[in-house]
Amino acid sequence: KQEVTQIPAALSVPEGENLVLNCSFTDSAIYNLQWFRQDPGKGLTSLLLIQSSQREQTSGRLNASLDKSSGRSTLYIAASQPGDSATYLCAVKGYSTLTFGKGTMLLVSP
Amino acid sequence: GAVVSQHPSWVICKSGTSVKIECRSLDFQATTMFWYRQFPKQSLMLMATSNEGSKATYEQGVEKDKFLINHASLTLSTLTVTSAHPEDSSFYICSADRDSAYEQYFGPGTRLTVT
Numbered sequence: 364k365q366e367v368t369q370i371p372a373a374l375s376v377p378e379g380e381n382l383v384l385n386c387s388f389t390d391s392a393i394y395n396l397q398w399f400r401q402d403p404g405k406g407l408t409s410l411l412l413i414q415s416s417q418r419e420q421t422s423g424r425l426n427a428s429l430d431k432s433s434g435r436s437t438l439y440i441a442a443s444q445p446g447d448s449a450t451y452l453c454a455v456k457g458y459s460t461l462t463f464g465k466g467t468m469l470l471v472s473p
Numbered sequence: 474g475a476v477v478s479q480h481p482s483w484v485i486c487k488s489g490t491s492v493k494i495e496c497r498s499l500d501f502q503a504t505t506m507f508w509y510r511q512f513p514k515q516s517l518m519l520m521a522t523s524n525e526g527s528k529a530t531y532e533q534g535v536e537k538d539k540f541l542i543n544h545a546s547l548t549l550s551t552l553t554v555t556s557a558h559p560e561d562s563s564f565y566i567c568s569a570d571r572d573s574a575y576e577q578y579f580g581p582g583t584r585l586t587v588t
Contacts, residue, residue, distance in 0.1 A: 406566060406581040407517075413510065452516060459505065461568070461577055465516045 365390045369453055369464035376443055377472055381471070384438040386453030391431050394437045398427050398438050399452040407452065411438070443471045476500055477569050479580035486557055486587055494552045494583045496567030502547035503569035507577065508540075511564040523550055557587040 366389045375384055386396070396412045399407040411420045411427040413436070419428040426439040440447060450466040476499040484491050495508060505524050509517040521542050523529040529542035539561075541553040550569075554561055564584050568577040 380508070395575070399579075404564075404584070407579045409579070412576050456577070459522065460519055461507070462519075463516045 365393075365455060365457055365462040367453060367455055367462050367464035369451075369467050371467055372465065373468040373470075373471045375472065378443060378445060380443050380471075381439070381441050382443055382469075384435040384440070384451050384453075384469070386438070386464055388434045388455045390434075390455075390457065390461070391434050392457065394456045394458075396427075396429055396436050397454045397456070397461075398425075398436075399454065401450045401452060402448075410451075423452075432438065443469075445471050445473050447471050475571075475576070475578045476502060477567065477578045477580040479565075479567055479583050481583060483584040484535075484586070486585070488558055488587055490585050491553055491555045492557055492585060494554075494565055494567075494585075496550045496552070496569070496580055498548045498569045498571075498578070501569075501571050503550075504547075504571055505569070506544060506550040507568045507570075508542060509566045509568070511566060511582075516568060520552075521563075522542055554585065557585070559587045560587065562587045 368387045370385045370448040397412045398410045411422050424441040429436045449467045453464045453465045454461045478497045480495045508520045511517045519534045521529045521531045523546045524542040527548045531537045546548045566582040568579045570577045
């Protein structure tokens with residue numbers, strides 16, 4: 364059974380810092396890996412999707428990498444802003460189901 | 474493209490009543506639809522997977538007689554919480570995909586409060 368772990372569980376940084384969120388998974392037989400953002404009381408916003416054949420994806424200040432063989436992904440956020448404060452979820456897709464990590468709660472202070 | 478809607482966005486009901494939540498893929502036909510629940514400060518837990526015209530597959534520990542899923546068409550799935558109790562209060566999120574190898578698209582969620 365796939366297990367997804369996210370470290371750290373919570374992170375507090377001052378505005379402007381570059382930061383890295385980590386995600387690891389136990390079964391490397393995946394189709395893709397997705398990073399989501401979730402604001403309190405809201406649904407999911409898809410940030411980046413990396414197919415299993417890809418190594419990284421970039422969108423604006425966000426860069427996600429995937430090392431399938433080692434079961435790891437990182438989400439890099441450059442020049443963090445208070446508006447980046449949210450919970451970030453990593454999810455891996457197996458044959459049909461998506462398995463989520465517990466998330467990293469990020470707080471960026473002005 | 475690839476928009477998934479949910480209705481209602483929030484609902485309050487009395488204990489013992491049933492509540493139906495709709496999930497629609499607005500601009501694509503969904504091969505499969507998924508239902509998740511999320512408790513406060515917890516991650517999403519998959520409840521069940523449904524394909525159009527066939528019975529839903531429930532995850533271990535999810536009561537299929539309590540959480541009735543109907544996948545009536547390639548664009549509509551419904552989740553009915555029967556005889557709801559306060560412990561069923563949660564955030565329910567659906568998702569849909571059009572190809573199992575690619576992205577799942579998520580609805581905005583439905584917050585259920587049972588009093």
